[in-house]
Amino acid sequence: MAHQKLIDFITEARKRGFTDKQIITPLLQIGWPIKQINEALLALHPKQAFKNQVCIFLSDEILELLQKRAKKNKFNLQEQIEDILRRSCVNKSTTIKAEKNIDDLLLTCFSRAQRKKKN
Numbered sequence: 001m002a003h004q005k006l007i008d009f010i011t012e013a014r015k016r017g018f019t020d021k022q023i024i025t026p027l028l029q030i031g032w033p034i035k036q037i038n039e040a041l042l043a044l045h046p047k048q049a050f051k052n053q054v055c056i057f058l059s060d061e062i063l064e065l066l067q068k069r070a071k072k073n074k075f076n077l078q079e080q081i082e083d084i085l086r087r088s089c090v091n092k093s094t095t096i097k098a099e100k101n102i103d104d105l106l107l108t109c110f111s112r113a114q115r116k117k118k119n
Contacts (some may be wrong), residue, residue: 002040006032010040015076019053056081 006027013023020041027037058066063077070080 002043003036006036006040007043010044014044 009027010020010023014020024037028034066080067077070077073080073083075083
């Protein structure tokens with residue numbers, strides 16, 4: 001079982017915006033065993049233990065909007081961004097299939113198929 005002080009430390013560090021790599025390095029330097037660190041990380045997010053990581057730079061304005069949206073949806077900032085990206089990928093994959101056979105974008109605006117959908 002993971003050590004509670006270690007779990008609390010990792011949770012607080014994540015809230016402050018540190019990545020797992022930035023958290024692990026000093027813990028190793030002060031003598032925490034890697035096994036206990038990994039157990040604590042897995043105890044916090046067992047499903048997210050081996051995710052890929054992407055770094056993005058956001059303006060203060062966009063970051064503030066994302067934080068408000070995350071709070072509204074009861075997510076942390078990382079979960080909100082993951083949700084937006086996941087939804088974007090799902091929506092793109094379904095719309096790409098529908099538009100594969102269309103040669104001209106104007107055709108979609110003036111086609112009878114579009115008018116039938118509205119009625």
